[in-house]
Amino acid sequence: MDEESRLWRWRRRTEVPLFVASGLFLGCYAVRVLAHGLGPGWKDLLLAVTYGTWALFVIDYAVRWRLSGEGAAFLHRHPMDALVVLLPLLRPLRIVQLYETVHRRRAEARLSLYARVIAYAGISALLLGFAGALTVYSAERGAPGATIKDFGDSVWWACSTLTTVGYGDVTPVTALGRTVAVGMMAGGMALLGAVTGSFSSWLIQTFTLDEDTGPPGRTPGAP
Incomplete structure (x- = not known):
């Protein structure tokens, strides 16, 4: 199987899970901003979930970069992928x-x-x-x-x-x-x-x- 087919299969399989992860990222961030009476434990939990979902996008970006076989050109040809890594809620x-x-x-x-x-x-x-x-x-x-x-x-x-x-x-x-x-x-x-x-x-x-x-x-x- 060539690299393009492997990349397409990866995109198809991860699109929905990563979309859900971006919603979870946004939800945790919203609760941390709007809920003023949260205890330290809840804040730490929400922060951990936020960073955990962010890590998923970093891993996804690294895998897509590897499967593309484009090297440094991947960043220029797929700027939206890099933007999603920086701001997952913009997926x-x-x-x-x-x-x-x-x-x-x-x-x-x-x-x-x-x-x-x-x-x-x-x-x-x-x-x-x-x-x-x-x-x-x-x-x-x-x-x-x-x-x-x-x-x-x-x-x-x-x-x-x-x-x-x-x-x-x-x-x-x-x-x-x-x-x-x-x-x-x-x-x-x-x-x-x-x-x-x-x-x-x-x-x-x-x-x-x-x-x-x-x-x-x-x-x-x-x-």
Whole structure:
């Protein structure tokens, strides 16, 4: 069996377990940020689970690197894999790879793939917004001059940032908060672009098929 086949089998087998691990990672992080009355024992347990799930992504990245046989080129050809290692809660953003798959499969009916792109992009936007709100709330609470005083303020800020509206009524003042804001702006534009691009392509494909097919008895392509 060649290396490409082994890599494909590894990806297929680990996609769902690693997606569950990313949800566990996000859940533990959320509890640590939002549950203020946790005892030291619970905090240590949640921290251990967080680092444990993170280690799974590091192992997965190392195995994919090894099976690819690409050496250092793997990092440049698969930047999303490296991003997931740094921030496991962003694993749903692998929607980019699915979007590329849609465009590579031009000879097949792609309605189901377009629907998956739109659905996964919506889920990714929700998870990205929630993760960003948690991170900014953790960084901003108690900071001098902070306008984000509770988690509700952070969620409102995340919504306006993801949609690139930016009302400016609440803004991060810490370096970490502003760094997260830049990432969320870029992520929001990318996800919106994936959704609008997929929907536009699906509409064009649908209208093209209707025009080529025409009414019964009509020769395709005839005026």
